[in-house]
Amino acid sequence: MAIDLTLVPLPDVIETLDYETILNEMVADFKERWAKVRETKPELPAYNVEMLETDPVKIVIEAFAYRELLWRARANQVARAVMLATATGTDLDNFAADFGMTRRIIGYSITGNPVYESDEEYRQRRNLAPDGYAAAGPEDAYRYYAWSADGSIKQVKAIKGENNRCDVILLGREGDGTVSQDVVTKVYDALSPKARRPLTDNVYVRSATIVSQAIRVKVTAQTGPDVSTTVAKAKASIQDYASSRSAIGTVLRADGIIAAAHNGNALESVVVIEPATDVDPGKYGTVYVPEVIVEVA
Template sequence: MQLLDLLAPTVLEVFDYETIKARKLALVVELMKAKGIEYIPSESDDLMTMIEADAYEEMLLRTRINNAVKAQLLAFSKGSDLDHIGTTRYGILRLEGSKPYALFTFSLSSSLAYNVTLPKGLQLGDVNAKVALLFEDITITAGNLSAVGTVELQEYIESSELKTEIILTPLPYVASAIQNENFHDGANSEDDERYRERIWLSREHKSTAGSIATYIYYAKTADARIKDVQIIDDTLGVVKVYLLSDSGEADQVMIERVTDALSKESVRPLTDFVLVSSATIVDITVTADIVLYDLTYEAGVRELIINEFNANTMIFNKSLSMAKLYGLLESEQVKDVSITAPSASVNIAANEVIRVALTLNFTGAA
């Protein structure tokens, strides 16, 4: 059972303004008749204005009640209401985001006859006390003056132009740290839908049986940039974890974050060997000639097609048949479609996703 499979609960009322107004009007007519007064409703009289105002107030109140109920339900809750459900009922906090990173070159003042290892967690900063940490150990080998390593800015943000080249950790052999690029590939706070999914998956996260949901939960918790996770356990004792990022391929930082998270004894059964890697992206170009009944609808049809492809691609193990491609290109405004590429259905493996580039040529019906 998935959250999306749940029907709206009956406690959520379905109503509309006109129905409420008609009920109130009928009640007023009945009450007036009981007093011997024949009331003939008119849109211009003062009593009708009061009935309409009362109907509108009732609609607002019932909408507020519906929203209050939704705020208590995981499937419908949003924003701070969802934060309260996740935290108080499940013990799951919304991810603050992911920290951006950049490549740095670390240099010695002079070459040495032995290797020098710069430890993971080495601190760097700037004049405004912003801090960044070396993401993993790097080694400047004997006889060499420098090595390149990844440094992670300690802020949850998509990117930053900060320069954190001041070495704060005492290292007598390192003369300098030079930042080679801006910090990139971070992420802002987790959105509601992703947070909701992790809350739902968290029902499994205390399991020591190594369930698929457990691995997905911990993988998505390790990096807020992860869009989807595919678990394949077709080999005894080996669990293959494939990561799909918002932009497509998983970078090495994402892979290492997830590997660290899934390697903890509290997460991984002792009998499982976990291999983490990026999803394989299968790039295709869909070229189509589309005949519209009215060419003035081109912009709207183009947007509709783009949205349809966005919803049906970049999904693990989802192939695209020619029939499906035609279906994604057709709509009420489309008279005819001719696909020139691809020439056959595109079938993919479980660890693959399809990424589509669209070339759409529109003409009007003769």
Template sequence: MSMIDLKSLPPPAVVEELDFEALVTVHKQDLLQRQPSAANVLALPSEPLVKQVEAFAYREMLLRGRVNDAARANLLAFATGTDLDHKGAFYNLARMPGEADDRYRNRIQLRIAALAGNGTAEQYRLLALSASANVRDANLTSGLNNGAPGTVNVVLWLIDASQAQATSAAVLAAMNAPNARPLGVSVTVAVARPVALNVTATLWREASAPADIVTKITASFMASLATYASLGRSVPLSWVTAQLQQPGIARVEFPIAGQPASNTVLAADEYAVAGAITLTDGGVA
């Protein structure tokens, strides 16, 4: 069962877009229906009656904004802080000490998906993330371990690799706790492996591009890869090219074959990290 990417959802219709000028117009029209003789003075910006209409419109906008905030607080994609805590409490899932909203929101989604019962992939991921704050993500590899059926292999993507032993022990203990896994299922825990992505490219600038554009693209590429990477997610050459072909770059060339490959395929227990990233300024194209 794949989880919905909350960031990909369209804006909720319950959240209204606010327009101060539109509210002022509505209030003026309402006033004219009640008092047509006020038409002349409503055209004067300095008229006290106009200022009062604007004050009413501003107060209404504040009220509507508060309604929008309340609506967002009831949606998992937008709830933050204590509002998100209450969303988690509904599913009997408390926030871990110091846990950021995004990570807690992800665990709530996993908790919902895991309601189908123990043994689902979401259940095992939830157990791993809840066992230690050092777990960035978790994945399940083949259910066969050395040919033995009934085995679940949980792979951990750690934040601090130096704590691998302690984190793996904590996760394994959580997996083997009462009511945590189906009877007769053996669980193993392993640490995911980073795979270095090496990129050697020449970037040719457009005449209008700033001289330091290649330096900036190098920094942005590192940040984009850190966001893009996930367990088992391959990195195609087309993605790399798209990150380098920024506004101001006329063309991108890869002078060394295989850096990067046409598609850097990763296994379920691997994740991409930046390796040797060498971007050369080829000058103006």
């Protein structure tokens, strides 16, 4: 079963960088070395002017401290590049290539160039890849093959029930998330080979049930020179929250709408008018928010 990579802590090999710490360590190292030299050559002056920004020794040490900071940052980048939880770009491409994977094309730009899936989606698929080798029909194996079948698929959820039934629910990335019958058929065909599912499994593929729900809130803004900017930021925050809840089986919560509106915005109060209560789409559904309206009290 694939683990949640967001819960994996960063390894100790990735260090927290601090320029001042590196600088102070290098100054202390130099002073110790200089003191040993003066033991054999006492005529040399003591070094006690490290606080002067014009001191040549301090300037050289600052330059080397900064270069060491850059090298340590590079070491952190190299470490991140070889871990699934943190690899990005072509580093992630090479990581996934171990399982014979490539990025899905999810669309085309206005100039006709292919648009590829994001690092996050690719990372999640790569995380599911080992389950694809299982012959017992685990849920994550169905998710992996279904998700890889077509670039228009944003999310897949596999739900196993009684009598060997397995429902594979698809959410599209375009419009309200409804998946076309052609894509449903394509996914079903991808799950049909005997090597990918047990003969006793009854697999049903369908688009997620879309629950359309607009959001309307009334806010009281704090006194300030630009209420319209505050309202616009609140609306953007709510839209981001709604997008984050656009997932199969995920509840759109009124408290979440209020928290999103308040997030970093100068608002006295937020009242949710629509929806009147939390919106639960059920385990086969997804909440789609076509519109966010923010009214000023």
